[in-house]
Amino acid sequence: MTQFTLYGEPGWGSAIIEAQLVWYGLPYEYRVIGDVLSDAAKREAFARINPLAQTPALVLENGALMTESAAITLWLAERQHSDALVPAPNAPERAAFLRWLVFIVANIYPTFTYGDVPARFVSVEAAQQPFLDALNDYAKRMYAVMEEAASGDGTFLPGRFSALDLYLGVLTQWRPRRDWFSAHTPKLWAAARTAHRVEKLREVWSRNYPKLEF
Ligand SMILES: N[C@@H](CCC(=O)N[C@@H](CS)C(=O)NCC(=O)O)C(=O)O
Structure with missing residues (x-):
């Protein structure tokens, strides 16, 4: 029985939640939103479901809409009464988990x-590339901060897999791209690779990142 509807686009942030639904064995229907960044009609259609036109957007069993990947991550673990991906409230690694999830x-x-789509925020065309460069530099600085905090055990948290590794599995497929991560943030890249190699998630990764090698 289908319990959840996930509005997503292969390769986008919906993959973070798709991986969790599969991890927990929760049946879901996947509705493709299309490229809402470049297609105005698709964006308008999806905005009728999530006003921000952002994925992940998950419709729950009771018909309520949930957005925001971190909130969905916490909610799914609570629903499943599981600490497999989210450390329990009394676990020593809970504080670090919450810190880096929100980070x-x-x-x-x-x-x-x-x-x-920098033009949405910067109307002066000549300023768009410098804006993008500054954003990308900023993202690299943020990843460097995370790298400092990563355990180096092959998972972000010391000695245990978590949803943070699933996030890294997805984020490292985006800018500044996997070669940058493997060269500059090897601990984050190792955590991402651990997520990629979870056997029960193999199909999710292949659907979202057909070129990903395992
Ligand atoms: N804060 C949101 C961000 C979601 C988000 O930005 N998703 C991207 C795809 S990776 C998106 O749908 N972008 C479309 C847009 O912002 O117009 C979350 O954590 O779920």
Whole structure:
């Protein structure tokens, strides 16, 4: 029985939530939103579901809409009564998990919101490339901060897999691209690779990143 509807686009942020639905074995229907960054009609249609026209957007069993990947991540773990991807409230690594989950969505994800189509935020054409360059430099600085905090154990948190590794599995497919991550943030890249190699997620990764090698 289909319980959830995930509005997504292959390769985009919906992959973070798709991986979790599959991890927990939750049936879902996947509705493709299309390239809402470049197609105005698709954007308008999707904005009728999520006013921000952003994915992930998840319709729950009771018909309520949930957006914001970090909120969905926390909610799914609570629903499943599982600490497999989200450390339990009393776990020693809970504080670090929450810190870095919010760090990603507050500091890194917005560089895509503003950078994917710079003209939406910077009307002067000549200023768009410098704006994009500054955003990309900023994102690199944020990743360097995360690299400092990463465990180096092959997962972001010391000694345990978590949803942070799923985020890294997705984020490292985006700007500044996987070669940059493997060269400059090897601990983050190793955590991403650990996520890519989770057997039950193999199909999710292949659907979203057909060129990904395992
Ligand atoms: N804060 C949101 C960000 C979601 C987001 O920006 N998603 C991108 C795709 S990776 C998107 O749909 N962008 C379309 C847009 O911003 O117009 C989250 O964490 O879920």
